[in-house]
Amino acid sequence: MRENYMTYENALEVLKKYGQEHVLAYYDELNDEEKQSLISQIEEIDFSIFDVLKEKESDGKEGMITPTEVLTLDTIKDYEFAYKVLGETAIQKGQLALVMLAGGQGTRLGFDGPKGTYNVGLTRDLYIFECQVKTILTVVRTLGRWIHLYIMTSDKNYEATTSFFAEHKNFGYKEEYLHFFKQELVPSVDFNGKILMEAPSKICLSPNGNGGWFSSMKRAGLVDQLDKEGIRYINVFAVDNVLQKIADPVFLGSMMMEDYQSAAKVVKKADPYERVGVLCKKDNKPYIVEYYELSDEMRYKKTVMGEYAYNYGVILNYIFPVDQLKVLLNENMPLHTAKKVIPYMNENRELVKPTEPNGYKFETLALDMLQFMNDCLPFEVIREYEFAPIKNAEGVDSPETARELLKKNGYKL
Numbered sequence: 001m002r003e004n005y006m007t008y009e010n011a012l013e014v015l016k017k018y019g020q021e022h023v024l025a026y027y028d029e030l031n032d033e034e035k036q037s038l039i040s041q042i043e044e045i046d047f048s049i050f051d052v053l054k055e056k057e058s059d060g061k062e063g064m065i066t067p068t069e070v071l072t073l074d075t076i077k078d079y080e081f082a083y084k085v086l087g088e089t090a091i092q093k094g095q096l097a098l099v100m101l102a103g104g105q106g107t108r109l110g111f112d113g114p115k116g117t118y119n120v121g122l123t124r125d126l127y128i129f130e131c132q133v134k135t136i137l138t139v140v141r142t143l144g145r146w147i148h149l150y151i152m153t154s155d156k157n158y159e160a161t162t163s164f165f166a167e168h169k170n171f172g173y174k175e176e177y178l179h180f181f182k183q184e185l186v187p188s189v190d191f192n193g194k195i196l197m198e199a200p201s202k203i204c205l206s207p208n209g210n211g212g213w214f215s216s217m218k219r220a221g222l223v224d225q226l227d228k229e230g231i232r233y234i235n236v237f238a239v240d241n242v243l244q245k246i247a248d249p250v251f252l253g254s255m256m257m258e259d260y261q262s263a264a265k266v267v268k269k270a271d272p273y274e275r276v277g278v279l280c281k282k283d284n285k286p287y288i289v290e291y292y293e294l295s296d297e298m299r300y301k302k303t304v305m306g307e308y309a310y311n312y313g314v315i316l317n318y319i320f321p322v323d324q325l326k327v328l329l330n331e332n333m334p335l336h337t338a339k340k341v342i343p344y345m346n347e348n349r350e351l352v353k354p355t356e357p358n359g360y361k362f363e364t365l366a367l368d369m370l371q372f373m374n375d376c377l378p379f380e381v382i383r384e385y386e387f388a389p390i391k392n393a394e395g396v397d398s399p400e401t402a403r404e405l406l407k408k409n410g411y412k413l
């Protein structure tokens with residue numbers, strides 16, 4: 001068991017600050033191991049959510065949403081060579097690192113285990129993690145330079161993920177360029193904002209959403225490593241899109257040449273209902289409206305040319321300069337709350353499984369990072385070449401649709 005860095009006094013102090021001392025109510029009755037475990041959980045908590053909650057109550061101001069210009073396929077083609085040279089040079093200098101968001105549990109996919117360990121092959125094994133690593137290896141081999149790859153897992157799937165990589169010899173990726181870190185946890189609270197407990201030594205915790213990836217890197221001590229290595233840009237991407245280009249020099253070069261503070265790969269939406277976040281502007285700053293928050297008014301709005309005004313969706317593949325990400329560490333990311341059924345311990349120390357929602361779970365979303373950047377370059381990609389997400393067990397965005405696209409791109413399944 002690892003050493004605790006936080007003491008009981010430290011823990012009590014933080015909890016008091018947020019009116020949550022009840023978390024330590026049974027501390028004296030716990031054995032040493034339980035005591036240590038409870039303090040560790042408190043240490044892992046991202047308490048800033050309570051600050052955001054307070055702000056949320058007081059603000060509620062809405063901004064003005066407008067469409068955004070996109071760097072379209074045609075323009076990219078015209079400048080491709082120049083973008084590529086610039087991007088390749090930066091990668092060869094070791095200025096780019098990669099972050100794979102692999103904390104999800106694959107619930108929609110109905111798959112038990114880290115999503116990246118899902119086997120999409122038919123007659124041979126082809127794991128989602130393998131697809132991503134192979135894509136990166138192509139760039140590594142072409143440019144003759146290893147690229148640091150950071151993989152974010154949840155607390156729950158950390159062991160399963162690291163041992164899966166070890167079992168498969170990292171799919172050929174050089175060990176010293178491969179790093180794993182855990183996503184921070186946030187406590188679930190009741191409707192009065194009090195942290196729920198599962199047992200006297202166990203807080204109800206859940207992962208803090210994919211928006212916390214950089215603060216989780218910071219907490220894991222990896223931001224210092226970025227600085228030491230002279231890494232200036234981070235390409236962050238979702239584990240589930242098996243066709244995406246990662247460490248794409250053209251994408252990186254376009255952001256550098258056009259001098260943007262962030263860049264997002266986008267596709268033309270397949271239809272107004274496609275479940276992708278829509279890239280637009282809010283009060284002239286980059287903004288993404290997630291699909292479940294998109295109003296019909298925005299969904300069907302047309303331009304004077306008769307096209308959908310909000311026609312580009314993000315594929316969850318972004319580049320951010322490290323110095324901008326550091327600035328963001330001082331900001332409170334917007335918090336998305338969901339009412340959930342959360343099993344909890346009552347006053348009699350019994351575990352209760354409610355039938356109705358009894359509290360809130362919190363998440364920050366990666367797409368919310370964009371609004372803290374002054375600008376964002378929307379970079380269009382061809383969906384048939386770069387967008388094959390595996391999210392659902394069947395139907396759209398399923399293993400079946402991904403396989404079709406993989407085959408079209410020359411993969412042997």
Ligand SMILES: CC(=O)N[C@H]1[C@@H](OP(=O)(O)O)O[C@H](CO)[C@@H](O)[C@@H]1O
Pocket residue numbers: 210238275276277278290291313314315316365366367389391
């Ligand atoms: C919070 C977040 O980043 N959501 C992303 C993500 O959606 P999920 O349905 O949460 O997997 O991937 C989509 C692309 O596959 C992207 O369009 C959307 O914005």
